[in-house]
Amino acid sequence: xxxxxIGASIKRVEDPRFITGKGLYTDDIQLPGMTYAVFVRSxxxxxxxxxxNISAAKAMPGVTAIYTGEDMKKAGIGGPICGWxxxxxxxxAHPPMAVDRVRYVGEPIAVVLASDxxxxxxxxxxxxxxxxxxxxxADPKQAHGGPTIHDEAPDNIAFDWSIGDQAKTDAAFASxxxxxxxxxxxxxxxxxxxxxxxxxxxVEPTGDITLWLTSQNPHIxxxxxxxxxxxxxxxxxxxxxxxxxxxxxxxxxxxxxxxxMVWAAMQSKRPVKWTSTRRESYIADAHGRDHVTEAExxxxxxxxxxxxxxxxxxxxxAYLSTFATAVPTYLYGTLLSGQYPIPAIYCNTLGVFxxxxxxxxxxxxxxxxxxxxxxxxxxLGAYELGLDPAEIRRxxxxxxxxxxxQTQVALQYDSGNYAATLDKALEKLGYGDLxxxxxxxxxxxxxxxxxxxxxxxxxxLAPSAVVGSLGAGAGQWESALVRVHPTGKISVQTGSHSHGxxxxxxxxxxxxxxxxxxxEDVLIQHGDTAQSPFGYGTxxxxxxxxxxxxxxxxxxxxxxxxxRIAAHLLEAAPEDIDYAEGKAxxxxxxxxxxxxxxxALQAYLAHNYPTxxxxxxEATTFFDPTNFTFPYCVHIAVVxxxxxxxxxxxxxxxxxxxxxxxxxxxxxxxxxxxxVAQGIGQALYESAVYDENGQLVTGSMMDYAVPKxxxxxxxxxxxxxxxxxxxxxxxxxxxxxxxIASPAAIANAVxxxxxxxxxxxxxxxxxxxxxxxxxxxxx
Amino acid sequence: xxxxxxxxxxxxxxxxxxxxxxxxxxxxxxxxMTGTHVGCDTSQCGACTVHIDGVAVKSCTVLAxxxxxxxxxxxxxxxxxxxxxxxxxxxxxxxxxxxGFCTPGMIMSAADLLKRNPxxxxxxxxxxxxxxxxxxxxxxNIVRAVQYAAEKMKVNA
Ligand code: FES
Ligand code: FES
Numbered sequence: 001x002x003x004x005x006i007g008a009s010i011k012r013v014e015d016p017r018f019i020t021g022k023g024l025y026t027d028d029i030q031l032p033g034m035t036y037a038v039f040v041r042s043x044x045x046x047x048x049x050x051x052x053n054i055s056a057a058k059a060m061p062g063v064t065a066i067y068t069g070e071d072m073k074k075a076g077i078g079g080p081i082c083g084w085x086x087x088x089x090x091x092x093a094h095p096p097m098a099v100d101r102v103r104y105v106g107e108p109i110a111v112v113l114a115s116d117x118x119x120x121x122x123x124x125x126x127x128x129x130x131x132x133x134x135x136x137x138a139d140p141k142q143a144h145g146g147p148t149i150h151d152e153a154p155d156n157i158a159f160d161w162s163i164g165d166q167a168k169t170d171a172a173f174a175s176x177x178x179x180x181x182x183x184x185x186x187x188x189x190x191x192x193x194x195x196x197x198x199x200x201x202x203v204e205p206t207g208d209i210t211l212w213l214t215s216q217n218p219h220i221x222x223x224x225x226x227x228x229x230x231x232x233x234x235x236x237x238x239x240x241x242x243x244x245x246x247x248x249x250x251x252x253x254x255x256x257x258x259x260x261m262v263w264a265a266m267q268s269k270r271p272v273k274w275t276s277t278r279r280e281s282y283i284a285d286a287h288g289r290d291h292v293t294e295a296e297x298x299x300x301x302x303x304x305x306x307x308x309x310x311x312x313x314x315x316x317x318a319y320l321s322t323f324a325t326a327v328p329t330y331l332y333g334t335l336l337s338g339q340y341p342i343p344a345i346y347c348n349t350l351g352v353f354x355x356x357x358x359x360x361x362x363x364x365x366x367x368x369x370x371x372x373x374x375x376x377x378x379x380l381g382a383y384e385l386g387l388d389p390a391e392i393r394r395x396x397x398x399x400x401x402x403x404x405x406q407t408q409v410a411l412q413y414d415s416g417n418y419a420a421t422l423d424k425a426l427e428k429l430g431y432g433d434l435x436x437x438x439x440x441x442x443x444x445x446x447x448x449x450x451x452x453x454x455x456x457x458x459x460x461l462a463p464s465a466v467v468g469s470l471g472a473g474a475g476q477w478e479s480a481l482v483r484v485h486p487t488g489k490i491s492v493q494t495g496s497h498s499h500g501x502x503x504x505x506x507x508x509x510x511x512x513x514x515x516x517x518x519x520e521d522v523l524i525q526h527g528d529t530a531q532s533p534f535g536y537g538t539x540x541x542x543x544x545x546x547x548x549x550x551x552x553x554x555x556x557x558x559x560x561x562x563x564r565i566a567a568h569l570l571e572a573a574p575e576d577i578d579y580a581e582g583k584a585x586x587x588x589x590x591x592x593x594x595x596x597x598x599x600a601l602q603a604y605l606a607h608n609y610p611t612x613x614x615x616x617x618e619a620t621t622f623f624d625p626t627n628f629t630f631p632y633c634v635h636i637a638v639v640x641x642x643x644x645x646x647x648x649x650x651x652x653x654x655x656x657x658x659x660x661x662x663x664x665x666x667x668x669x670x671x672x673x674x675x676v677a678q679g680i681g682q683a684l685y686e687s688a689v690y691d692e693n694g695q696l697v698t699g700s701m702m703d704y705a706v707p708k709x710x711x712x713x714x715x716x717x718x719x720x721x722x723x724x725x726x727x728x729x730x731x732x733x734x735x736x737x738x739x740i741a742s743p744a745a746i747a748n749a750v751x752x753x754x755x756x757x758x759x760x761x762x763x764x765x766x767x768x769x770x771x772x773x774x775x776x777x778x779x
Numbered sequence: 780x781x782x783x784x785x786x787x788x789x790x791x792x793x794x795x796x797x798x799x800x801x802x803x804x805x806x807x808x809x810x811x812m813t814g815t816h817v818g819c820d821t822s823q824c825g826a827c828t829v830h831i832d833g834v835a836v837k838s839c840t841v842l843a844x845x846x847x848x849x850x851x852x853x854x855x856x857x858x859x860x861x862x863x864x865x866x867x868x869x870x871x872x873x874x875x876x877x878x879g880f881c882t883p884g885m886i887m888s889a890a891d892l893l894k895r896n897p898x899x900x901x902x903x904x905x906x907x908x909x910x911x912x913x914x915x916x917x918x919x920n921i922v923r924a925v926q927y928a929a930e931k932m933k934v935n936a
Binding site: 011012014015016017018019020021022023024025027028030118192193194195196243244245246248275277278279499500501502666667669670673674675676677678700701702706708709710712714715738 | 800808814815816817820823826867870901908915
């Protein structure tokens with residue numbers, strides 16, 4: 001009897017290679033005749049390029065080629081494009097390498113190829129560039145009307161986007177019992193996937209091109225590069241994303257460097273490799289967040305939220321990255337209802353060009369920013385109204401009988417029982433006792449704080465028709481090809497991509513259960529455009545909900561075909577065949593059956609075979625769900641603030657999440673741990689800081705505080721389960737919820753710890769200095 | 780160019796190298812042992828951790844010439860006779876890795892930690908891994924993996 005795989009904490013299939021050092025990441029690949037690329041980058045945030053002299057560099061022994069922005073311009077090679085349009089969007093050209101002007105520190109100007117990386121580095125330093133610096137601006141709000149970065153957008157506004165009903169919202173505020181207002185910054189973050197980006201391009205003897213790339217979505221990379229930048233036929237261009245060391249969004253986008261690599265390989269007729277250094281990744285990978293926001297919330301006398309008004313300046317960086325425009329709009333404004341039936345919402349977002357590297361999706365992408373706004377305001381409202389933060393949430397949660405629930409900002413929430421999740425979290429925490437403890441500690445001069453975040457996200461990005469109508473230049477379905485071989489072994493090609501999520505395990509669990517075969521008989525393959533059908537890849541917590549569902553549908557198709565073949569072999573009607581645990585059995589006659597292996601073999605022999613069915617046993621599915629999924633959670637942080645030093649310690653972290661059905665609980669918990677840790681990083685430690693000249697001050701891992709083990713507590717996870725109604729697995733997605741919920745929980749906890757001192761807000765990252773200053777504000 | 784003689788995972792190697800070649804690049808590019816990773820350029824991340832004469836060292840902070848004459852163990856050499864090291868087993872059992880990029884360095888650092896302190900508290904594990912960054916796991920399961928290995932090594936000892 002086969003054990004049930006879905007729902008079991010199966011150890012990961014991919015792990016043996018990683019724990020023995022046999023993972024194969026892009027930089028691990030060495031090709032014969034390969035040259036190494038190093039980019040010459042702008043040291044200025046904004047400058048005119050007067051001249052570029054490569055002759056000294058070119059003369060250095062070992063240097064094989066140097067290409068400049070001018071060379072690429074002459075060749076007609078396009079730069080990275082923005083894949084999501086908005087009304088009135090300004091879309092200035094984004095050259096792959098700068099030609100006469102640079103607009104951020106790190107903008108590539110030229111690329112040096114040499115026979116070894118050390119020589120390439122020396123030669124890059126020998127390239128002489130003469131600049132005339134121009135005024136620069138890095139802060140999104142100051143950039144509005146600041147020094148012009150692109151002539152197309154004199155005031156630096158890339159787009160002016162709104163959602164909700166402004167008049168209705170103004171009316172709600174006019175008649176409110178109480179309103180609260182918060183001016184806040186959602187701090188700019190650097191993703192820091194531990195594997196730096198890398199790309200290797202090679203022209204094959206056939207003239208076809210292969211690109212090994214640190215990518216979360218190799219098909220998107222291929223499509224955009226082939227069709228919009230390099231103008232090479234898609235079928236002759238193969239993109240392989242081998243093992244990828246984390247992404248968190250930063251490896252979704254098409255970047256200049258990879259376009260340059262392909263072109264340089266074509267020009268130089270040798271394979272070329274570029275591996276980013278960490279410092280380089282800080283000025284070349286897309287950053288996240290970077291909002292300046294003014295937000296207000298209105299309440300009635302009972303503490304019900306009656307209105308929400310938000311204005312946000314969202315930094316875009318110097319150019320618009322692949323999904324940059326979607327993040328502070330459709331992934332942000334639409335989430336502002338939180339878990340509450342807010343009757344009137346209005347949000348206006350200005351996307352602002354700044355003299356910084358691009359800003360795009362980073363784990364959570366828009367939704368952590370929305371959650372932070374809503375959850376901070378709810379807490380502030382509770383404080384002003386004299387309500388307990390748990391109680392104000394309970395009063396406002398959407399009741400379970402209201403689903404599907406239509407918000408005022410376009411989304412229709414699928415399912416949930418929000419109060420049940422809150423109850424579970426409060427119980428796990430031991431809330432009542434903790435409040436008493438907090439009070440007692442305060443008497444002794446110790447500041448304990450309890451912070452809530454009742455968060456929701458829209459994920460499982462899809463359906464295509466909806467995202468298309470909102471401006472996406474892509475569909476959002478996912479593909480799966482489940483192929484049964486003649487021996488009954490199975491390989492699966494998924495358009496989804498794993499860079500740590502564990503697809504090779506969870507996806508195999510789906511197939512093993514559905515076909516009743518051992519897990520080790522199923523091989524999950526991903527990341528190679530030459531193998532799998534077109535797929536949109538992994539981001540937006542979509543792999544299980546969309547990619548996993550595509551596999552589940554393929555499995556269902558195979559079950560049906562197996563039944564028909566078995567019916568023929570057993571001389572029964574297909575309707576009378578049951579398929580379970582790897583056996584197709586005539587209903588009511590358990591001795592009359594065919595095993596999965598027998599049917600698989602017969603499907604390939606086709607000797608004794610139904611005439612109305614094709615031979616072979618494989619099924620391809622392109623799954624496009626009918627709605628987003630809406631995971632939600634209640635996270636509670638308990639912190640202790642040292643009044644003397646301003647040090648914040650996270651004492652406990654409770655995460656009760658409802659991510660729908662769970663395929664592998666161990667992996668799901670791991671995703672929550674990692675997401676929460678990144679959110680704690682945002683709340684307490686991390687910030688990409690640019691100075692007034694547009695220089696990145698936090699330009700290395702020494703200066704940018706990626707949390708280490710001792711700054712993150714054990715995460716106490718639990719769940720409620722309301723299955724997602726819109727996909728066959730009932731899963732909602734789990735990749736981002738931790739990072740979405742946790743910054744608000746931590747910030748609320750710190751403010752809660754200090755509220756008796758009159759502290760109502762501290763901007764993230766809530767550093768020792770800021771806390772100390774807040775405590776001693778009067779001194 | 781300078782000649783170096785280095786023993787890696789029990790095998791002796793001799794190469795002419797540039798004096799500025801980092802040990803991590805020697806291991807990866809010259810010997811083709813790519814299990815040791817490079818995650819930063821400021822000695823922060825620990826992805827490059829190997830053992831030099833039995834002590835955990837960040838191989839990005841050492842020149843190959845400095846390692847001349849030493850015995851190095853990398854992640855590829857940690858398992859003995861096809862038997863996973865208890866830490867490798869622990870990381871697998873406890874889901875101590877996601878993308879796997881930090882994992883070799885994490886395991887090599889943890890091995891050194893357990894050698895010095897076979898019975899570490901949670902706090903001591905977290906402090907002991909101060910030099911290693913993981914962006915994926917939030918460290919929760921890394922701590923549990925190290926605890927698992929400590930337990931296992933106690934039983935085996
Ligand atoms: S690569 Fe050695 S510490 Fe980061
Ligand atoms: S598992 Fe990805 S960095 Fe640790």
